[in-house]
Amino acid sequence: MPRRRDEMVPDAEFRSYYGQPVIKQPLWHEPHMPAYLYLGGLSGAAGVMAAAARLTGRDRLGLAARMAAFAGAGAGTVFLVAELGRPMRFLNMLRVFKLTSPMSVGSWTLAAHSGLAGVAAGSAVTGLLPLAGDAASVASGLSGVAMATYTAVLLADTAVPAWHEGMRELPFLFAGSALASAGAAVMLTTPRALAGPARTAAAAGAMAEIVAGGLLEHRLGLVGEPYRTGRAGRLMRASRVLTLGGGLLATVAGRSRALTALSAVAITAGALCTRFGVLAAGRASARDPKYTVVPQRDRLDAGRPASVPGR
Structure with missing residues (x-):
């Protein structure tokens, strides 16, 4: 009687x-x-908060959110240009607009959102052209949604296994983290009696970040291993602890200056750990070939087509 193939050939x-x-x-x-x-x-998230504050008549909260959106966009652009090496490289990305390119869409989103946030903040500070400032604030809220999530799409569109396979969870992870970060910044710069919506946003964003991060690490199986081990694992664990602690503090801070500051610092540190952790996990998954080859073999064995970025 012939032996079955799986009895003759051991797993390689x-x-x-x-x-x-x-x-x-x-x-x-x-x-x-x-x-x-x-x-x-x-x-991006601060832009959304500023638009919501304007539409609900919370002018003081809206001012803090507009300033946070403008400061984040300006400082972020500085770091992006430093990453690219020279300003002309960023300007070159604006020469064309290509809907099928996350990098092209992201570059235009950043440029549009930064300009709108600048107009909204300038109008709020100077009192000039209030109608234009309000319109820019509402528009920056719309662009802010894309601003808060497009970087996750940019990462997932690469061939890096830990990023590409996490395309479902990364946008929610970044959106939750962005909302928590914006809430932390706004509640620090708003009178405590008026900062209730910012504290709520910070707590909600923190919970969303924790849930999305947990799903990301566990759904991916083998490819999710870099998020749990090594430097990336330490950063992601630190992020969960800091974000959870900061989110809980935000719900009980009330008008306490000390608890508000501690909550904001913890949420900010957690958000930074998330970004550094995601980058470290991507590098680890690209460095070890098993995260690329083994999932491809599993898909072929199951009769499924290979997962190709950009399709």
């Missing part, structure tokens, strides 16, 4: 060509890129 141990990476590691630098991811997300 994973090997690659001399253990060399299959894909190139991301060339992004620290702290430039993680800082840009954090500041861009903060600016």
Whole structure:
């Protein structure tokens, strides 16, 4: 009686060509890129908060949110230009607009959002052209939604396994982190009696970030391993602790200056740990070829097509 194939041939141990990476590691630098991811997300979510505050008549809260959106966009652009090496490289990305390119869409989103946030903040500070300032604030709220999440799409559109396979969760992780970051910044710069909506946003964003991060780490199976081990694992665990602590403090801070400040600092530190952790996980998954080869083999064995970025 012939023996079955799985009884004759043992499972092969994973090997690659001399253990060399299959894909190139991301060339992004620290702290430039993680800082840009954090500041861009903060600016986008703050723009949304500013628009909501204007539409609900919370002028003082809206002023703080407009300033946070403008400061985040400005500082984020500085870090992005530092990452690119020289300003002309950013300007070159604005020469064309290509809907199928996350980098092109992101560049135009950043340029549009920064300009709108600047007009909204300038009008609020000087009192000039209030109608134009209000219109710019509402428009920056719309662009802010894209601003808070497009960087996640940019990462997922690469061939880096830990990013590409996390395309479902990364936008929610970045959106939650952005909302928590913006809420933390706004509640620090708004009188405590008027900062209730900012504290609520910070707590809600913190919970969303924690849930999305947990789903990201566990759904990916083997490819999610870099988020749980090494430097990335330490950063992601620190992010959960800081974000959870900051979110809980935001719900009980009330009018306490000390608790408000502690909550904002914890949420900000957690958001930064998330950005640094995601970048470290991507590098680790690109460095080890098993995260590229093993999932491809599993998909082929299951009769499914390979997952190709950009399709």
